Amino acid sequence: MKKYMLDLKVAANERLHPNYCLLKLRGDEALPEMHPGQFVQVRVEDSPRTFLRRPISINYVDRERNELWLLIQLVGEGTRHLAEARVGDSINVLLPLGNGFTLPNEGDTQKLLLVGGGVGTAPMLYLGACLKAGGFTPTFLLGARSEGDLLQLDAFRAWGEVYVTTEDGSMGERGYVTNHSVLKEKRFDMIYTCGPKPMMMAVARYASAEGIACEVSLENTMACGIGACLCCVEKLKDEHHVCVCTEGPVFNIEKLSWLN
Amino acid sequence: MAELNVNIGNLKLKNPVMTASGTFGYGIEYADFMDISRLGGIFVKGTTIQPREGNPYPRMAETPAGMLNAVGLQNKGADYFAEHIYPQIKDIDTNMIVNVSGSSVETYVECAERIAELERIPAIELNISCPNVKQGGMAFGVTCSGASEVVRAVRKVYPKTLIVKLSPNVTDITEIARAVEAEGADAVSLINTMLGMAIDAEKRRPVLSTITGGLSGPCVKPVALRMVWQTSKAVQIPIIGLGGISSWKDAVEFMLAGATAIQIGTYNFVDPTVSIQVIDGLNDYCERHGFKSVREIIGALEV
Known part of the structure; x- marks a missing residue:
């Protein structure tokens, strides 16, 4: 899937909880296709101790309003800074990143x-x-x-x-x-x-x-989010390291070494 | 438009702006965000003769204005590169340069020979400065005798442009630069990452699996700039400057200090298009100051 770097406008910032905010970001042009389970890399500007982008999963895509929703847990300075975004602020994102969940085939009656x-x-x-x-x-x-x-x-x-x-x-x-x-x-x-x-x-x-x-x-600590830095690796059952940002973040448990 | 082309030995660059090994994948990872052929060159991920799995996770710790990494040269080996990656990148209209690493003089030589066979790879960057591997890597880059030995051996088998990437984790980087120049290196690139460490106070444990790692990003820029300036006084061969460059202004500073070209590394993670902005910014700077060519600012620091 083609990846984009976009400047999105904050349409709403809802503090759902002392430790969570819901950012609704609106695009000037139609937002690209995004699969559930994919994530975005959010740039955090004017936060002196925050250097890298913050990987945030896609919470929802409201096609009618052309909005991307990001549910952000306030973990450190970067996410706390994002939670202070005001309506109308511009936020730079890379998206859509990684592979999402596998959806069942149409017509399947899976539960x-x-x-x-x-x-x-x-x-x-x-x-x-x-x-x-x-x-x-x-x-x-x-x-x-x-x-x-x-x-x-x-x-x-x-x-x-x-x-x-x-x-x-x-x-x-x-x-x-x-x-x-x-x-x-x-x-x-x-x-x-x-x-x-x-x-x-x-x-x-x-x-x-x-x-x-x-x-x-998975949400391994990552830097680039696009498979360049090789920091966010997970060791698979076959003993090989793969990037969570490009091979995941969604994995079938059969591939992981967790249950060994 | 100012002239932006520069030469590193026989290597012709359309502009002095390149991307640093380990921060730009094989270039194609960034192709959705920018026209990668506008770059003067792309230094692809560190390559070794045998595949390497790299270090265990966690491999990264963010710092103010930078990050520590402990990737440990994860790569699929020189044969895999030649057979599977090279065909995808060989027609990109820029200099695709392979960063070559090893754990012994013999493995450096073998890897350099394998890469030398690839017609569209005009240069290698010999990595004698990786702080994240137990054997080889930085061990060769911190003594004059180690650096000389590996460069001498690789020079014998590698006829194209040979760039040697230097470690800042030394008492005097100019001695190492002189030593590799004497062995026939065509250029030096500096600096690789600085050895650092991060601790999780709550858990009372190191953040990185390897305890120590390599520091990069804007926080190292003043150190890198100082080392480029000192090295430019010590050697005749061209210098490729890197370390924390995040804007055209940083690039100008490195060139004034004596760098013929520069690499952008960690900042690619923050802004994947930064290198394009640096190219445009260099041009604007030259026009604004009346330089016909960017070559006029190389070493033009007035002291």
């Missing part, structure tokens, strides 16, 4: 489970929307520490059924996503997941044990 935790719920929204548009009915399983940490629930509900776990039991079932009763009640053919690595590993172990195909989205 699809989308598991997200923390900021890893971000790409699940756009994936769910694209699956729904393709005639599928995705099921979402979202995990968080507490009720207040579950973001964009109404947006998720527009595309499929939503199940929730919280660590403190303040919403949905108490515990981790891999303990949720829906996994016992329903049979899924494919699981997509993004979130903290321990969560994704637990999901991958579950999927592997149940014989369910599973794709995970």
Whole structure:
């Protein structure tokens, strides 16, 4: 896919949570095609201690408004600076980067489970929307520490059924996503997941044990985002290092060495 | 338009702006963002005779105005390069230069011989300054005898333009530059990354898998500029300056300090089109100051 460097305008900056903001960026021209699971590299300007771009997954693409949504977790100075963007500000992005999730073939009747935790719920929204548009009915399983940490629930509900776990039991079932009763009640053919690595590993172990195909989205520390610097590598089962930015960020768990 | 062409030995560059090894892939990674044939040259990823997996993850730590890397020369080897990558890049209308590395004099020589067979690769950059490999790499670049030995051996088998990339992690870079000049190097490029380190205070652990890594980016520019200036006083062969260049102004400074050409490295990650802006900016600078050719500013520092 052709990659672009674009200056997008901040159309909205919604502080959904003390540690998360939702940036809606509008293009002057029609935004290019983007697949769910792909990411963008956001330039952070006028933040003296921030040097590199910040890789952010595509949260949603609103074609009617020509907007790209980025759900940003405030981790360090770079992301905190981005969270201060004002409506009308220009933000430079490289996009679309990496390979997204594998979508089922049209007409398949697969039951699809989308598991997200923390900021890893971000790409699940756009994936769910694209699956729904393709005639599928995705099921979402979202995990968080507490009720207040579950973001964009109404947006998720527009595309499929939503199940929730919280660590403190303040919403949905108490515990981790891999303990949720829906996994016992329903049979899924494919699981997509993004979130903290321990969560994704637990999901991958579950999927592997149940014989369910599973794709995970990694977020290794990266510099260039386009396969030039070789910093963000993951060692695959075949012992070779590959760049997460170009070979991923989405990988089938069969390729990873996690379960060895 | 000012004349922007310069020569590095027999190598003709359409302009002095090139991209540094390890920051620009094989050039094609950047082709969506810019016309890569506008560059004076592209130094492709460090290549060794045998494939290398590089160092374990994590390999990168951001710093204010720069970054540390510990990639460790991951590449698929010279044969893979010749068979699979060279055909894709050989017709790009610029100088495609291969950065050659090794773990012993013999492996440097073998790799240089393999690359010499490739008709459209007019030059190699001998990397005797990689701080991220256990054997070879920087070990050859930090003593005059090591640098002399490897350059002498490669010079015997490599007839085209031989550029030697120098390490800043030495007491006196001019001694190393003189040593490689004496062995027949056509040019030197400097600086490679500076040895550095990052610590995660919360975890009380190093950030990089290798503990130490190579520092690059605008934070190293003053050091690089100083070393280019000192080296330009010490040798007659052309100097290719690099280290933290992020704008045309930086490029002008390196050329005033004595560099015939420059490379842009880490800043490609921040702005993939920076090198094009530097070419245009050099032209504007020459026109504004009445220089007919960019060659007039090489070593033109008034002290």
